[in-house]
Amino acid sequence: MALIPFNSRDCFFKDKFGSVEAGERIHLRLLLPRSFCCSAAYFMLRADDGSFVGREMYWAGMSGDDCEIWDIFTAVEEPGLYWYHFDYCSSYGRSSVLEVKDGVGGFSGGFSARNDWQLTVTEKGFKTPEWLKGGIIYQIFPDRFFSSGKEKKNVPSDRVLRSDWGGEPQWRPDSEGRVRNNDFFGGDLEGIRLKLPYLKSLGVNCIYLNPIFESHSNHRYDTADYGKIDPLLGDEKDFKKLCAEAGENGIRIILDGVFSHTGDDSVYFNRKNRYNTLGAYNSKESPYYSWYKFRNYPDDYQCWWGFVTLPEVTEECEDYRRFINGRGGIVEKWLRAGASGFRLDVADELPDVFIDELRARLKKTKPDALLMGEVWEDATTKHSYGSRRRYLLGSQFDSVMNYPFAEAVLGFCRTGGAEEFMSSVMRIVENYPKQCLDVMMNHIGTHDTQRAVTRIAGESCEYRDRGWQSAQRLGKEAYEKGIRLLKCAAVLQFTLPGVPSVYYGDEAGMQGYKDPFNRFCYPWGGERKELADFYRALGKIRRENPVFKKGAFYPISSVMGCVAYRRKDETGEIAVIVNRNEHPINYRLPEDLRSAKPLMRGTVTNGEVCIEGCSFTILSK
Numbered sequence: 272m273a274l275i276p277f278n279s280r281d282c283f284f285k286d287k288f289g290s291v292e293a294g295e296r297i298h299l300r301l302l303l304p305r306s307f308c309c310s311a312a313y314f315m316l317r318a319d320d321g322s323f324v325g326r327e328m329y330w331a332g333m334s335g336d337d338c339e340i341w342d343i344f345t346a347v348e349e350p351g352l353y354w355y356h357f358d359y360c361s362s363y364g365r366s367s368v369l370e371v372k373d374g375v376g377g378f379s380g381g382f383s384a385r386n387d388w389q390l391t392v393t394e395k396g397f398k399t400p401e402w403l404k405g406g407i408i409y410q411i412f413p414d415r416f417f418s419s420g421k422e423k424k425n426v427p428s429d430r431v432l433r434s435d436w437g438g439e440p441q442w443r444p445d446s447e448g449r450v451r452n453n454d455f456f457g458g459d460l461e462g463i464r465l466k467l468p469y470l471k472s473l474g475v476n477c478i479y480l481n482p483i484f485e486s487h488s489n490h491r492y493d494t495a496d497y498g499k500i501d502p503l504l505g506d507e508k509d510f511k512k513l514c515a516e517a518g519e520n521g522i523r524i525i526l527d528g529v530f531s532h533t534g535d536d537s538v539y540f541n542r543k544n545r546y547n548t549l550g551a552y553n554s555k556e557s558p559y560y561s562w563y564k565f566r567n568y569p570d571d572y573q574c575w576w577g578f579v580t581l582p583e584v585t586e587e588c589e590d591y592r593r594f595i596n597g598r599g600g601i602v603e604k605w606l607r608a609g610a611s612g613f614r615l616d617v618a619d620e621l622p623d624v625f626i627d628e629l630r631a632r633l634k635k636t637k638p639d640a641l642l643m644g645e646v647w648e649d650a651t652t653k654h655s656y657g658s659r660r661r662y663l664l665g666s667q668f669d670s671v672m673n674y675p676f677a678e679a680v681l682g683f684c685r686t687g688g689a690e691e692f693m694s695s696v697m698r699i700v701e702n703y704p705k706q707c708l709d710v711m712m713n714h715i716g717t718h719d720t721q722r723a724v725t726r727i728a729g730e731s732c733e734y735r736d737r738g739w740q741s742a743q744r745l746g747k748e749a750y751e752k753g754i755r756l757l758k759c760a761a762v763l764q765f766t767l768p769g770v771p772s773v774y775y776g777d778e779a780g781m782q783g784y785k786d787p788f789n790r791f792c793y794p795w796g797g798e799r800k801e802l803a804d805f806y807r808a809l810g811k812i813r814r815e816n817p818v819f820k821k822g823a824f825y826p827i828s829s830v831m832g833c834v835a836y837r838r839k840d841e842t843g844e845i846a847v848i849v850n851r852n853e854h855p856i857n858y859r860l861p862e863d864l865r866s867a868k869p870l871m872r873g874t875v876t877n878g879e880v881c882i883e884g885c886s887f888t889i890l891s892k
Contacts, residue, residue, distance in 0.1 A: 274338065276302045276368045277357060277376035279388050280701060288823075290391035290704040293350045300342045301357050301368065302334055311360040312341040315367075316390075319352040319659050328357075350394045350664045352651060354387040373694055374701065389702055391651050394665030399706045400612075400639045402523065403670075405820035406476035407765075407810055408772035412718050413480060413504055414455055414489045415792045416775050417462035425502045427487065427545075430455055437794060440489070440787035442737050452488040456792050460505040464513045471520045473778065473803075474810020477641075477770070478517065479614055481718055482527045483510070486534055490718070490790075492527075492616065493534030493581055495545075497594075497601045507608060514609025523611035525641055528602075528629075530595055531620040532575040532583045540582050551582075562591045575617075586625040596628040603636045612641030614712075618662070618671070619646060619655040626667045643712055646671040651702045663707045670710040673769055675699050677715050680763045683834065684727050684756045687851035693829035693836075700768060700824050709821050711769030715760050718774070718790060722783045723760060728753025732784045740784035754780060755885045758805055759849050762871075762887045765809045766838060766847045768824050778806040812870055812889065817842040827861065833882075844892040848873070850882040857881050858888075867892040 277284050277300075286298040303309050313325035328341040347353060357368040357376075369385035371377040379385060418436065426432075431441070431454040441454040460483070470478065482491035485499040500506050514524050535542040539559040541550025551559040552569050562584050564573035575581035584591055595601045602613065613633065615621060626644075633640050644662055646653055650671045653660045662668045679695035682688060700708065716723040721732065728749045732740055745753055757777070764771045776791070779798030783789045813819045818838045827835035827846070833856060835848040846864050850856050857879045860867070865878040873880045873888025880888050 274302060274304060275375055276378065278374050279370070279376075280374040280697065289701045290393055291347065292393050292397070293395045294346050294348055296344055296346045298342065298344050299328075300331070300340055301328060301359070302338050303341060303359055305333075305337045305339055307359070307361040307363075309339065309341070309359050309361050313358045314343050314345060314355065315358050316347070316353055316355045318349075319354070323356075325358060347390070347392045350392050351661070352659055352664075353390040353392060355390055356387045373697060389651070391663070391702055391704060393663070393704045393706075397665035397704065397706060399669040399710045400641050402611075402639060403477055403641060403710045403770055405813060405817065406770055407474045407813065408477045408479055408712060408714075408770055409470055409473065409475040410479045410714070410717060410772055410774045411463060411481065412458075412775060412790055413460070413463070413483055413491075414458045415790055416458045417466050417793060417795065418457040419459055419461035419465055421459065421461050421505070423457075423459070423503050423505075427502075429453065430487070430503070432457065437792045437797075439741065440790060442741065442787050452490060452787075455489050455503055457503065458792070459503065460500070460509040460513050464509075464516055467517055467520050467522065470522060473773070473806055474814055475773075476522055477611075478522060478524045479712075479772065480524060480526055482529055484529075487536050488534075490786075492529050493532075493536070494529050495534050495537040498604065511609050514611075518609070524609065525612040525614055525643070526605060526610050527616055528613040529616040530584065530625070530629075531586065531617050532581045535574075535580050535582055542582075558590075561585070561588050575620075586622050592625055592628055596625070596632045598632075600632065602629055602632050606633065606636045606640060611637065611639075612643065612669075614643040614645065614672075615668075616645055618644030618668070619653060619660065622656055623661070623667070626662075630667055641669050641710065642667070643670045643672065644668040647674045649675060649699065649702060663704055668707070670707055670712055672717070672772075673699070673711045673713045676711070676713050676764075676767060676769065677720075680715055680760050680767075681723065681726050683763070683849075683851060684760045687832035689829040689832055689834045689851070692834055693826050696767065696824075697826065705821075708768045709770075712772045713764050713767060713769040714772040714774060715764050716774040716777055716789070717772075718786070720789065721785055722781055722789050723774070723777050724750070724753040724757045724780065725782045725784055727756045727760065729782070729784070735784075737788075740788050743784060745782055750782070752885065753782075754799070754802060756851075757802075759851065759885060759887055761806065761809060762847065762849060762889065763834075765813060766819070766845065766889065768822075768838075771809075771813075773806065778803045808871065816845055816891070818845055833858065845870075846890040846892065847887065848880065848882060848890075849887040850884065853884045855881060855883050860890075864890065864892060 284300050312328040315323045317323040328343040331340040331342040367379040368376045370388050433456045485496040485501045486493050533539050538546050538548050540552050542552040549557045551557045551563045573583045650662045679692045683692035776793050780802050818840050822838040822840040825837040832852040833850050838845045867890035870891050871889040
């Protein structure tokens, strides 16, 4: 067996798994063959924007007859992203130990692919909200969840009000070639309040609402007035009532903060002269003129991804920052009205100064409020605004939307790639600070992506237009297989580190490709009840097992279409095994799990658990 000189995921080599706090002492060990006749070894560390600096390691004895142990006790004093490897001096000269794959190191001469290890160092004392740990998030697209039937007042006349709840959202261009997104089905805040008992039955303790501020499209990402609830959703009294009653049921509400752009049809820009305000488009004397980025006034301005209806805001503008983040500003207003935090839309398009100030205001107003960012990649290594971002180091986000986990879960359920699944999961578990990981938003579908069951069991929609997507529905056989695999995905989602986030209607079996086909109305009365009951059962398991709050993650195996892992802390241990194969398997349990009892599916006999094809077991020790 080849010698492994270092493994960042083995506590023999690195006594603190994953990230560390600034100033926290870590113990590192390096194994080197006696035959190398090493005279020195060095822990080579560099800050993300710096050069490698060697820290001398010390000979610490033998491991067996032919391996030497070199070690070091050290600490990194400043928060940031760091990279490290090891150098050693022998009679052959100076060489290195670098990462080969999945935390395992190798000697520099024998591998074509070699990398430095990543070390994430957070600010000292960095904490994230306790109330979300072990919980469940439920994401609601407000127009499509439930309508109370309550009369709406002051609704603009240019909106198309639909009376066919569950009908296909408009997606075809109008006579001018535009898709206006101005058809509304009438879901409202009062409707969400009426469904709080249903959400509580699922085990939900956090509702994430897509935008609710006044806007003139059904998605409401084109904000017209940050200070007002959209009239089709209700008013500020309705919002306060919803937050208060949700709180009585142990449920908190976080809002979508869309601060990188506004709508052109807004109080601030007023391109369509809807408002009695002097918008930036109307005059350079507008109090909002400095907010925007005009190239050739007034019609040539910077807009989000080229959409003229979404003029970009200059987030560095002091006046704009004061309006959103200042005392008495938008963030404080809605926190005091009952919100428990914000999810920041397109977080990588917001500069550090804006995020820093927003977090400061949020935590000062409500110390246990949650700040979450929309980041599609590994948030610890994300690059934007010309530099590495510091989202999860302690002064910005508590959490992000965990797209790497979503891709790992959906990819495994679709193709059965067990090795790829575990590699992706372990990379995030190792790189993300533990306190962030415990409140990570673990979704498998959102308003921006295909429905999970469609992604798992449907044809790819790459290079397919909306006409094709509109006409597609899973056949009966594909749909039933998709539901089986969706249950496997949900088990992974509910038991991996972090907080599962259910996109409204996934628990009802809703299917659909991309926007707007992933935004149909919730099928009240037509939902797949056994699937909703399955989600309730998963919620119950989370509530009854505190290990899901902060429990460590330990892989058991990942091979041949099957993944197995443990969650473990001082309160107990849960083991999860998911079989993606079409055929049943008998999984031989590790010795210490052979007395475990099934919480959901599976039968343990003679140290083995039988798992049906495209199924799983959850065991409690």
